[in-house]
Amino acid sequence: MSSRPKRTEADPFASVRAATDAHRAVHGCGAYPYSNGALLGALAGAANARRILELGTALGYTALWFAHGAPDAVVDSVERDEEHVRIAREHVTANDLDGHVIVYHGDFADVLSGFDSGYDVAFFDGFTPSPPVLKTMRALLRTRGVLISANLTHSGKETEAYRAGLLNRKVWLTAFVGPEAETAISIKL
Ligand SMILES: C[S@@+](CC[C@H](N)C(=O)[O-])C[C@H]1O[C@@H](n2cnc3c(N)ncnc32)[C@H](O)[C@@H]1O
Numbered sequence: 001m002s003s004r005p006k007r008t009e010a011d012p013f014a015s016v017r018a019a020t021d022a023h024r025a026v027h028g029c030g031a032y033p034y035s036n037g038a039l040l041g042a043l044a045g046a047a048n049a050r051r052i053l054e055l056g057t058a059l060g061y062t063a064l065w066f067a068h069g070a071p072d073a074v075v076d077s078v079e080r081d082e083e084h085v086r087i088a089r090e091h092v093t094a095n096d097l098d099g100h101v102i103v104y105h106g107d108f109a110d111v112l113s114g115f116d117s118g119y120d121v122a123f124f125d126g127f128t129p130s131p132p133v134l135k136t137m138r139a140l141l142r143t144r145g146v147l148i149s150a151n152l153t154h155s156g157k158e159t160e161a162y163r164a165g166l167l168n169r170k171v172w173l174t175a176f177v178g179p180e181a182e183t184a185i186s187i188k189l
Pocket of ligand 1: 020030031032033034055056057058059060061062063078079080081084106107108109125126127
């Protein structure tokens with residue numbers, strides 16, 4: 001048997017992740033940091049992304065990972081909770097990423113209506129996914145852009161319909177990853 005030590009992943013944003021967990025315990029909100037920040041960074045890097053859209057900033061953990069993985073990208077991240085926005089902006093500044101990560105305050109539906117299309121990568125992590133948000137993200141992504149959808153284990157008809165949309169092979173090429181296929185990685189066809 002090999003006595004090689006177990007490899008541990010280094011997370012450059014571990015402190016933001018820990019701050020998110022600590023904040024949630026006090027705030028009683030749903031700010032659960034995404035389980036695999038490195039996956040997001042790697043996908044953004046592989047796509048050579050210049051424009052990234054994120055729905056659900058919380059305290060900025062995943063936005064920072066996207067910026068880390070794609071250093072030439074601008075990450076537009078949307079969050080409706082005022083306190084989350086304030087702290088996320090502090091984390092962006094503390095990591096010298098002002099101008100690379102922009103945190104927009106407001107509801108997805110309101111904020112996204114002002115965005116231009118052509119995103120290389122879009123990430124949904126705003127609680128329960130729904131077909132209207134899928135439609136909006138699709139319109140904002142460029143053809144062959146990458147959509148990453150989290151929270152697909154949430155129960156209910158909205159999530160089921162969202163999943164079914166991703167499985168429409170005429171419009172998306174989709175692979176599921178993570179425990180219980182919690183996340184989907186889809187290419188816009
Ligand atoms: C699961 S957390 C995001 C976690 C974050 N991506 C991370 O990994 O640290 C979901 C966030 O989406 C925000 N959110 C949920 N629904 C929203 C909506 N309709 N518009 C804007 N923000 C929303 C919540 O306030 C919450 O901060």
